[in-house]
Amino acid sequence: MTCFEDPYESIREEVRKLCARFPSPYWRKLDETRTYPTEFVKALTEAGYLSTLIPEEFGGAGLGLSAAAAILETIQAEGCNGAACHAQLYTMGTILRHGSLQQKKEYLPRVASGELRLQAFGVTEPTSGTDTASLRTVARRDGDNFAVNGQKIWTSRAEHSDLMLLLARTTPREQVAKRTDGLSTFIVDMRSVRGKSLTIRPIRTMMNHSTCEVFFDNMIVPAANLVGEEGKGFRYILSGMNAERILIAAECVGDAKWFTNASIKYARDRKMFGRPIGQNQGIQFPIAKAYAAMRAAELMVHDAARRYEAELACGAEANMAKMLAADASWEAANVCIQTHGGFGFAEEYDVERKFRETRLYQVAPVSTNMILAYLSEHVLGMPRSY
Numbered sequence: 001m002t003c004f005e006d007p008y009e010s011i012r013e014e015v016r017k018l019c020a021r022f023p024s025p026y027w028r029k030l031d032e033t034r035t036y037p038t039e040f041v042k043a044l045t046e047a048g049y050l051s052t053l054i055p056e057e058f059g060g061a062g063l064g065l066s067a068a069a070a071i072l073e074t075i076q077a078e079g080c081n082g083a084a085c086h087a088q089l090y091t092m093g094t095i096l097r098h099g100s101l102q103q104k105k106e107y108l109p110r111v112a113s114g115e116l117r118l119q120a121f122g123v124t125e126p127t128s129g130t131d132t133a134s135l136r137t138v139a140r141r142d143g144d145n146f147a148v149n150g151q152k153i154w155t156s157r158a159e160h161s162d163l164m165l166l167l168a169r170t171t172p173r174e175q176v177a178k179r180t181d182g183l184s185t186f187i188v189d190m191r192s193v194r195g196k197s198l199t200i201r202p203i204r205t206m207m208n209h210s211t212c213e214v215f216f217d218n219m220i221v222p223a224a225n226l227v228g229e230e231g232k233g234f235r236y237i238l239s240g241m242n243a244e245r246i247l248i249a250a251e252c253v254g255d256a257k258w259f260t261n262a263s264i265k266y267a268r269d270r271k272m273f274g275r276p277i278g279q280n281q282g283i284q285f286p287i288a289k290a291y292a293a294m295r296a297a298e299l300m301v302h303d304a305a306r307r308y309e310a311e312l313a314c315g316a317e318a319n320m321a322k323m324l325a326a327d328a329s330w331e332a333a334n335v336c337i338q339t340h341g342g343f344g345f346a347e348e349y350d351v352e353r354k355f356r357e358t359r360l361y362q363v364a365p366v367s368t369n370m371i372l373a374y375l376s377e378h379v380l381g382m383p384r385s386y
């Protein structure tokens, strides 16, 4: 194998075959009715793709982050949408890295088999978006349990998940030295509390994303479901966020590939003034520029994933990969609409759907401004701006 060969080409080929069973009309129909792609997620689960990162001893494939990135990138490049299930890949890492052996034995094999869905990640609240440490959801110790009260917002896939990874405050902010101390992470089994102490309300958004508000009213969580040490949860969530950023960056690279391919195909086929529109530099050059931006972002995603796998510091690379890839997919999306002219706005071409879907990644899971603030402060040594 030369260093230019893709070690994941056979996985990509299998993912392509699976995606071919879910062509455009499937996604268009779901988009129209804002319905969750249950059959697609089931197919990915049965094929073992959502347990790629779970070690073999717990029933998974035991592969690294690069393999998971190749899977998600391919899903997007084929016109499907991994946002329906990508969280299972990165939330699981928090249990794997910081959970007890008991928790790993209890949950990971059942997540790997598909018996339990670990798709929900409850961090953001209405008054603490980017400023995670100011969150207000409280988990109060009561004997062998914690009682949780508060609210989350944008808890995606909560209706289609059995477990939620939850970040809540266990020590009041006034009583901790650092504002990021006193936060704890829990595995919440939503099956027994849903509709009782846990209320889930879907939010309709510009794309089909199954995102929700969730409300906790004295929701009881066994102390055995606390991940790692009480009060250290922010650190655990942060370490999972690097994986999240790298995987979502890979999805953006996949989106950029889909947009570029769609642009090239249309630019070749569409004839105006008696020749293909792609013969005009005004059409070619933006596509070529978007392609180059995608390739550069792809290199950064690979670098970040390799550093993550080698357990090296990768905060800067994960953030840069996420920003560059989200910018590349957005540029490619914009070029794709322009190349298609009026047809870019017609649902049957899928361009407008993918355009809406990829726009999210300029904002979530971390906005471009916060990435630039991170780089300015932590990499370039300039004063903190907020």
Ligand SMILES: Cc1cc2nc3c(=O)[nH]c(=O)nc-3n(C[C@H](O)[C@H](O)[C@H](O)COP(=O)(O)OP(=O)(O)OC[C@H]3O[C@@H](n4cnc5c(N)ncnc54)[C@H](O)[C@@H]3O)c2cc1C
Pocket: 120, 121, 122, 123, 124, 128, 129, 130, 131, 153, 154, 155, 156, 157, 205, 209, 211, 360, 363, 364, 365, 366, 367, 368, 369, 370, 373, 385, 386
């Ligand atoms: C569809 C969708 C799905 C999501 N899924 C999940 C999920 O599953 N789980 C979860 O926990 N969260 C989820 N999120 C939340 C997402 O991570 C947040 O929306 C994001 O972190 C931004 O927070 P916010 O929306 O409150 O914006 P705010 O924090 O209010 O920020 C608004 C704007 O101000 C900018 N800004 C804020 N502070 C600064 C500053 N100091 N300097 C410069 N600019 C600043 C931000 O960059 C942003 O552009 C989701 C969001 C969406 C829209």
